[in-house]
Amino acid sequence: MRVLVASAPLVGHVRPLLPLALALRDAGHAVLLATAADGLTAAPAGLPVRDVAPGFDFGRIARRVLLRHPLIARAELAGTAGTRGAALLFGQVNDELADGLVAVARDWSPDLVVHEPFAVAGALAAARVGVPAVRHENSLFDGRELVRVTTGRLAAALRRHRVAELPPPAAAIAVAPPSVAVQDGWPMRYAPHTAGELPHWLREPADRPRVLVSRSTVAGPGGAGPMRAVVAAADRVDAEFVLVRPDRRLSRSALPPNVRTVDWIPLDAALPASAALVHHGGAGSVLGALAAGVPQLATTGPGDRRFNANLAARRGAGIAAPSRQITPGTLTRLVTDPALRAAAREVRREIAAMPPPAELVARLESLG
Structure with missing residues (x-):
């Protein structure tokens, strides 16, 4: 076919x-x-x-x-x-x-x-x-x-x-887990496909909670996402923050001791050893955190980002907030709130129960 x-x-x-x-x-x-x-x-x-x-x-x-x-x-x-x-x-x-x-x-x-x-x-x-x-x-x-x-x-x-x-x-x-969003069609497990090599130190948990912070792959309004707000609050949070693909200006600036930077990495491989994900509200990021079973903080930005962030928050698996409202207290809650962790793990089990892509091949063959 x-x-x-x-x-x-x-x-x-x-x-x-x-x-x-x-x-x-x-x-x-x-x-x-x-x-x-x-x-x-x-x-x-x-x-x-x-x-x-x-x-x-x-x-x-x-x-x-x-x-x-x-x-x-x-x-x-x-x-x-x-x-x-x-x-x-x-x-x-x-x-x-x-x-x-x-x-x-x-x-x-x-x-x-x-x-x-x-x-x-x-x-x-x-x-x-x-x-x-x-x-x-x-x-x-x-x-x-x-x-x-x-x-x-x-x-x-x-x-x-x-x-x-x-x-x-x-x-x-x-691909959406039904408890988060209702979609019409054959269910299929969300299986993110990401690029880059994962450094060895990201494969194992850190001494304190590790929070990945990512941004959009699309330039434009809200493209930088929440990184600057996270950096501004990081030194007052008992956690390690990893900025994924920060812009040049931010990566060259003086960062707090608990903030590190990396280039492209496969987020799906890094999330299991992480405590949380902070991101711009893109659908892929929301689904990636849910598939990994980690709490997320999604910023309510342009386009579909507010909608996506609010879905995660309504499910109880994340926090939805504009970048200006990211505070040390918000980030501390992200890595310490047991209710967020429990809901994220519930959705992870829901996604894991959905058929993987390979199981849909035969159904598609019947159409061709």
Whole structure:
């Protein structure tokens, strides 16, 4: 079977799709990843990838779209736009992906297209060549709603490729643990795919609680995440803090004795020996902490970050707070509150009980 995997051109969108893509490849199927720009860098060695939008610039699209819609832009920056901002941004993103994805589908002749909700142009390509499409969730939103609002902005692309309307997916794959977010589809265990080497000292617990602090893979508002706030409070907290990929200015500044820095590391490998994760509120970070069973502090930033952070907090497995409210007391609670640890471990068991990606291969084979 030939499987085309379509993703929006962002690292954080590609990576959640890789475990299933690699499971399909390991089962003997031909798999081709179709994305663009930064997404191309996320493809692991041995997985073919095709650039479907040469010259793609997400920042240019974001600036142009949000300047045209200032009220939605303001809500998007506050994290209160819901899917309205996603519809505008990813409607334009998918318009730019559509022609390349259709061309790849015609040239490569897949038997099945797997696409994320933010890459609904993959469903368009599947419809154009007459093969089934499968929606693979990679966020904590309801993928059905994301596809609906994004498709509403794809009228021109649908006309260009003579597709009257997108058919419903042949199947959907849900990665969110049900106690955190309800998604439609076959459940699949969230299995993060991260890059980098893990230093030996991160494999074992530290003498005091270790807190990993990460930031977004996307530049722009809120991209630096909570790192500066954590550094400002760190010397008054009985814990060790590890900044993952801090920006150059922060990494070159004088840091408290209990703060260290590292470059890219596989967070999923480092989390088991850590006490907590502090991050920017991205869906991958929320799910990664939940899969590891560690408490998290997620900042309530732009886009979907407020939504994601609040989901973790409502489940009791984390704290949701803007960066300005990160204090020594907040960080101390993060590493000492037994209720946070208990809830995080409950969700870890819930995720572990979901089928791994390899178990979904046979179900996908029945569609192709």
